[in-house]
Amino acid sequence: QKEVEQNSGPLSVPEGAIASLNCTYSDRGSQSFFWYRQYSGKSPELIMSIYSNGDKEDGRFTAQLNKASQYVSLLIRDSQPSDSATYLCAVRPSGSARQLTFGSGTQLTVLP
Amino acid sequence: DAGITQSPRHKVTETGTPVTLRCHQTENHRYMYWYRQDPGHGLRLIHYSYGVKDTDKGEVSDGYSVSRSKTEDFLLTLESATSSQTSVYFCAISDAKGRTYEQYFGPGTRLTVT
Numbered sequence: 001q002k003e004v005e006q007n008s009g010p011l012s013v014p015e016g017a018i019a020s021l022n023c024t025y026s027d028r029g030s031q032s033f034f035w036y037r038q039y040s041g042k043s044p045e046l047i048m049s050i051y052s053n054g055d056k057e058d059g060r061f062t063a064q065l066n067k068a069s070q071y072v073s074l075l076i077r078d079s080q081p082s083d084s085a086t087y088l089c090a091v092r093p094s095g096s097a098r099q100l101t102f103g104s105g106t107q108l109t110v111l112p
Numbered sequence: 113d114a115g116i117t118q119s120p121r122h123k124v125t126e127t128g129t130p131v132t133l134r135c136h137q138t139e140n141h142r143y144m145y146w147y148r149q150d151p152g153h154g155l156r157l158i159h160y161s162y163g164v165k166d167t168d169k170g171e172v173s174d175g176y177s178v179s180r181s182k183t184e185d186f187l188l189t190l191e192s193a194t195s196s197q198t199s200v201y202f203c204a205i206s207d208a209k210g211r212t213y214e215q216y217f218g219p220g221t222r223l224t225v226t
Contacts, residue, residue: 032212032213034214034215036217042219042220043202043217043218043219043220044155044202044217045217046214046215046216049212049214051212088154088155090155090215092213098143098160098162098206098213099145099157099160099170100157100215102154102155102156103154104152104153104154105154
C-alpha cells in the first residue's frame with residue numbers, strides 16, 4: 001500500500017488564484033514533511049519543509065501540517081504560470097532516519 | 113542542482129550490458145541516494161549511502177549495486193541492464209542540517225535500455 005498519497009491531477013487554476021495541493025500519509029509516527037517542485041524534464045527542487053503542526057509560510061507558499069489527520073498541504077497564493085509544474089510530497093517515516101518516501105505528485109497548471 | 117553533478121546525462125544501451133552512473137557532489141554531505149523515477153510510480157529509492165563504504169538497500173534495489181569509495185562520489189551500477197531499468201535516475205544528497213536531513217537532487221540521467 002502506498003504510504004504517501006497525492007491526487008495526481010491535473011489541477012488547473014487561473015492566474016492569481018490560490019492553488020491547494022494535498023497529501024496524506026499512512027505512518028502516524030512520521031516527523032518531517034517536504035514539498036518539492038518539479039518542472040517537466042528537470043529534477044525535483046525543494047520548496048518547503050515542515051515539522052510541527054500548523055502553518056509555515058515562505059513568500060507565496062504556505063505549508064500546512066495536521067499530524068492528527070495525517071495530512072499535509074501546500075497553498076500557493078497569487079499563482080503564476082511559472083508555477084505550472086508537478087508538486088511532490090515527501091515524508092520521512094518513523095524509524096527510517098534519513099530516508100524519504102515520495103508521493104506520485106500532483107500536476108498543476110496555472111492558466112494565464 | 114548546485115554542487116551535484118551526474119554523468120552521463122543521457123545514455124542508450126543494449127539489454128545485457130553493464131552500465132555505471134556517477135554522482136559527484138562538492139557539498140561534503142554525508143548522505144547520498146539513488147532514485148529512479150517512472151510515470152505512475154513517483155520517485156523510488158534504489159540504494160543509499162550514509163558514509164564512505166557504508167551503503168544500504170532501498171525499495172527497488174534488485175538488479176542494482178552501488179559503491180562509495182570517496183565522500184564526493186556515489187556510483188550506481190546495473191550489472192546487466194534490462195528494459196525494465198529504462199528510467200530517469202536521480203542522485204540526491206543530504207546532511208544533518210538542524211537534523212532535518214533535507215534532500216537536494218542532481219540533474220538526473222535518462223537511461224534507455226533497448
